[in-house]
Amino acid sequence: MDVAIVTVGDELLAGDTQDTNSTWLCGQLTERGVQVRRVTTVPDEIGEIARVVNEYRAEYDAVITTGGLGPTHDDVTMEAVAAAFGREVEPHEGALAWLEEHGGYSADDLVAGTTNLPAGARMLPNEEGVAPGAVVETVYVLPGVPAEMKAMFQLVADEFSGDRTYTTFLTTPQPESELIDLMVTLQETFGVSVGSYPGENVRVKVTARDPETLEDAASWLRERIDVVEGPEVSETA
Amino acid sequence: MDVAIVTVGDELLAGDTQDTNSTWLCGQLTERGVQVRRVTTVPDEIGEIARVVNEYRAEYDAVITTGGLGPTHDDVTMEAVAAAFGREVEPHEGALAWLEEHGGYSADDLVAGTTNLPAGARMLPNEEGVAPGAVVETVYVLPGVPAEMKAMFQLVADEFSGDRTYTTFLTTPQPESELIDLMVTLQETFGVSVGSYPGENVRVKVTARDPETLEDAASWLRERIDVVEGPEVSETA
Numbered sequence: 001m002d003v004a005i006v007t008v009g010d011e012l013l014a015g016d017t018q019d020t021n022s023t024w025l026c027g028q029l030t031e032r033g034v035q036v037r038r039v040t041t042v043p044d045e046i047g048e049i050a051r052v053v054n055e056y057r058a059e060y061d062a063v064i065t066t067g068g069l070g071p072t073h074d075d076v077t078m079e080a081v082a083a084a085f086g087r088e089v090e091p092h093e094g095a096l097a098w099l100e101e102h103g104g105y106s107a108d109d110l111v112a113g114t115t116n117l118p119a120g121a122r123m124l125p126n127e128e129g130v131a132p133g134a135v136v137e138t139v140y141v142l143p144g145v146p147a148e149m150k151a152m153f154q155l156v157a158d159e160f161s162g163d164r165t166y167t168t169f170l171t172t173p174q175p176e177s178e179l180i181d182l183m184v185t186l187q188e189t190f191g192v193s194v195g196s197y198p199g200e201n202v203r204v205k206v207t208a209r210d211p212e213t214l215e216d217a218a219s220w221l222r223e224r225i226d227v228v229e230g231p232e233v234s235e236t237a
Numbered sequence: 238m239d240v241a242i243v244t245v246g247d248e249l250l251a252g253d254t255q256d257t258n259s260t261w262l263c264g265q266l267t268e269r270g271v272q273v274r275r276v277t278t279v280p281d282e283i284g285e286i287a288r289v290v291n292e293y294r295a296e297y298d299a300v301i302t303t304g305g306l307g308p309t310h311d312d313v314t315m316e317a318v319a320a321a322f323g324r325e326v327e328p329h330e331g332a333l334a335w336l337e338e339h340g341g342y343s344a345d346d347l348v349a350g351t352t353n354l355p356a357g358a359r360m361l362p363n364e365e366g367v368a369p370g371a372v373v374e375t376v377y378v379l380p381g382v383p384a385e386m387k388a389m390f391q392l393v394a395d396e397f398s399g400d401r402t403y404t405t406f407l408t409t410p411q412p413e414s415e416l417i418d419l420m421v422t423l424q425e426t427f428g429v430s431v432g433s434y435p436g437e438n439v440r441v442k443v444t445a446r447d448p449e450t451l452e453d454a455a456s457w458l459r460e461r462i463d464v465v466e467g468p469e470v471s472e473t474a
Contacts, residue, residue: 011434013273015264016442020255022278027252036250037285041259041276044432048274071414072433073421111414145435177308177348184310195281196309197248198382205253 004038004056008068033162049080067144069131071111082118089116190217238399241275241293245305270399286317304381306368308348319355326353427454
């Protein structure tokens with residue numbers, strides 16, 4: 001399963017806010033064996049959001065958007081996703097009912113448009129806030145406030161799955177330039193994927209389709225490089 | 238001036254690494270009056286990087302890439318940018334000369350390919366590392382290690398400029414829902430752009446083309462909302 005994430009917000013593109021939502025979602029999806037193929041930040045503009053959502057839903061199995069939900073003039077993601085499907089937004093009865101039952105709101109308390117979702121959308125309740133999310137076909141529309149986004153993602157997490165993989169990291173003080181041939185040989189010998197993340201030490205990430213191959217590959221590499229840490233606890237996904 | 242940023246790396250899409258480079262670049266560019274229109278993360282794959290770079294260089298005034306420079310098998314950004322222009326990579330004499338002079342390297346010390354840049358590229362020296370960056374027409378290719386990226390961006394920062402703008406933030410404990418009409422009126426009355434960033438308090442960002450308009454708009458708003466902080470020191474860009 002291939003997924004794209006679209007984060008919405010002028011505050012991200014201005015550098016005023018650090019996007020941590022997409023990193024968290026990438027981790028969650030990777031753990032489920034889902035490949036994230038794009039993370040893209042777009043401005044608070046209906047046309048731009050709709051264009052990117054449409055491009056990505058044509059290409060990937062699912063699209064997750066975060067941000068741009070709510071009552072203010074720059075919250076336009078619902079309208080944009082509706083536009084991407086050639087639909088209108090309309091009041092969602094289930095969204096109002098949920099807010100009345102769980103939030104103690106009445107329709108009069110809510111800013112006009114709060115429960116507007118793209119026509120035909122599935123509503124996702126916002127357990128940590130007010131503005132509901134939505135699912136339209138393969139497009140998942142989540143809030144931008146991290147606590148709200150995380151709670152809402154849990155409601156749909158089971159809809160994201162892929163090939164199970166097994167990953168380990170080894171950390172070495174050797175420079176990347178000494179590891180190049182070893183990493184290529186490791187990849188070719190064991191059919192694993194290998195990444196290296198430079199820093200004070202170099203972290204080598206090895207990912208395999210089964211735990212035995214991962215253990216064999218990690219042992220092979222451990223005999224050939226200086227390891228200061230790891231293999232870390234084998235994360236399974 | 239409109240710019241797109243492309244961050245390269247499987248480690249970002251796996252959620253292993255938090256991308257802070259693009260946020261920093263967004264801040265730098267915004268300060269210079271440049272509009273960032275897209276930030277996109279792509280995998281370490283030549284075809285995917287080349288496709289996105291080509292799409293964005295056709296649409297925006299400049300493209301900045303970060304990441305995927307270096308000697309390992311997953312460092313493919315230079316090849317990808319070359320491919321985007323239908324060029325090959327080739328050893329850059331100036332890059333080798335710079336490393337010999339400033340880094341004390343000889344050609345034999347360097348991993349094969351270290352000084353390979355797209356044919357015809359302008360070389361950007363890496364004052365904090367080894368792998369050089371490059372400029373090909375409107376595409377700026379920077380490293381992914383933050384210290385290296387920041388130092389290299391300073392070498393080209395003067396090539397990024399746009400309309401000067403003036404910004405201030407006001408922080409209020411009032412909920413966004415109480416601010417909606419005021420923000421719309423503020424926008425329409427003063428011709429400023431207004432954004433609201435929810436959190437424990439709501440931060441309202443006002444951006445204008447001249448400092449007098451900004452002061453007038455901020456005063457107008459300050460008289461109508463409860464302000465717990467701000468206007469913060471007026472940031473000029």
